[in-house]
Amino acid sequence: MLLIPVSDLIERLRERGARSVALQFPAGLARQAPGTAAALRDAGFEVVVSGDPCYGGCDLALDALLYADVLVHFGHAPVEERPNVIYEPVRFDFDVTVLEKALPLLTGLRVGLVTTVQHVHLLGAMAAFLRDHGIEAVVAPGDGRTPIPGQVLGCNFAAARATGADEILFVGTGVFHPIGIRLATRARVVALDPYTREAQEVDADRLVRRRAAVMEKARDAANYGIIVSTKSGQQRMDLARRLASLSDRAFLVAMREVSPAEMLDLGFGAYVNTACPRLAYDDQIRFPVPVLTPPEFEILCGARDWDDYTIDEYLAP
């Protein structure tokens, strides 16, 4: 059974005059690849499936365009528009009455409401549910990397900040996004997982303590590799250059996949990550040496105060 309907996609590919098409799926949708490829081949297209890792709309398989007229990127909204790329976000539904689980945790009558791309189509219904329970939900537009009002990414909380609310309700899975919102906005943040039906107020203190320990380990490194990504939507070279200028011991390192094996091979004592901001937070446990965020390296070099500790965000230029 195909999760992904292709009839509308076939229509749009034909309108563009595409003859060959590359398909890209994030890991959670990758099992859809053989079936989707077969359906498009039956419709007359030459099909190439991208088999590279894919973590977001920032991570386009542009080199598959070597072999195809158009790239179809499933599962994410655009973080940037590209002429030969079609984005096909995939919707995941839930019953919005699950929001009743969050009601006891909300303290005010006005709340900022945000979610991730697979649930943005439910924002209207969620806001209506809250209104019916006497709470005004504010859904605000983010920036150019989050084109849908109320949409946040793991690296971009502009749509939360823009609500101007003292209390934010995040509906989605995992605690990374709500902790990021907490650090980015300093608002009170309630997270509701619509599948486990669990609601909780999130706290960033544990993350900050853990990161302080990583920073201490990085302090005496013989040298620092400042990682700059070569992925389509993660190229923060200006930031990387500025960070490299903070220390004589810092060198620029270009990477596509930020990988423990290559970190070890190159042998830098610590790294600073300007690629996907989540990597330093989520994957330190996989890394052989400390990997800092840009604000953390600024603190280490005396270019930022500890009181200004913040989450690394990748905002639209």
Next chain:
Amino acid sequence: MLLIPVSDLIERLRERGARSVALQFPAGLARQAPGTAAALRDAGFEVVVSGDPCYGGCDLALDALLYADVLVHFGHAPVEERPNVIYEPVRFDFDVTVLEKALPLLTGLRVGLVTTVQHVHLLGAMAAFLRDHGIEAVVAPGDGRTPIPGQVLGCNFAAARATGADEILFVGTGVFHPIGIRLATRARVVALDPYTREAQEVDADRLVRRRAAVMEKARDAANYGIIVSTKSGQQRMDLARRLASLSDRAFLVAMREVSPAEMLDLGFGAYVNTACPRLAYDDQIRFPVPVLTPPEFEILCGARDWDDYTIDEYLAP
């Protein structure tokens, strides 16, 4: 201590008018990165080190050229010329009298002589040693992917074939190259490791038996992913398309790093690898499903006879 002398390189970079330079090292030389980067930075260049995996001259960090005027690729000879790439092969010496260890295994008075790029500067001395012991050594030019006479790659044995000899002496480490030469030329092959000082006649039978078992496992796969590389020197799309046309169950899959995790995510029952030929032979043990070479898939589809089993070579177009 720097293994890599940079004074001559600095000269050439200045002649080109380069202001920024990207450095790429294979894993075995990666520890030279911080020191080499520092030396070039002291000479006035902006330096970016490539932190992506690198397995050969076929695997250029072209996307690091986003951030640099010139890419310097260490450790390999060119498999293709590119305007903004400088190749810096690295020499590894040994005492050529080690060839005495191979003499008892040679049966004729004429032998084809081949080695890998890090030792090609010793071919003259090796041929002289053999001549002094009554053996004519034939060193022959390969093809466009092996620009130095007598040089073989793990995917290209043209310089062995071109000797026309019934007996080939391979001097270098590992058994992969000599087994490949055996399969590609059907000549008798003697391998000498100049560091362990061990010489042996190589036999391809075990490899072929192992591969036959992998082919049997692949026979009943529900579908096949035909892997086509996006790396600079591994793009065999014509071959991949021809292979895909042999089976309705075959789909093209574009990959940069041929990775077990992504194979599993996509869920094809077996793969056929047109990227680096060595992957199917060397890395089957890492892969979750059978990965065939192009000739093996042809045999499976009835498009080639078992008697024509051969090693997958990537020859110059």
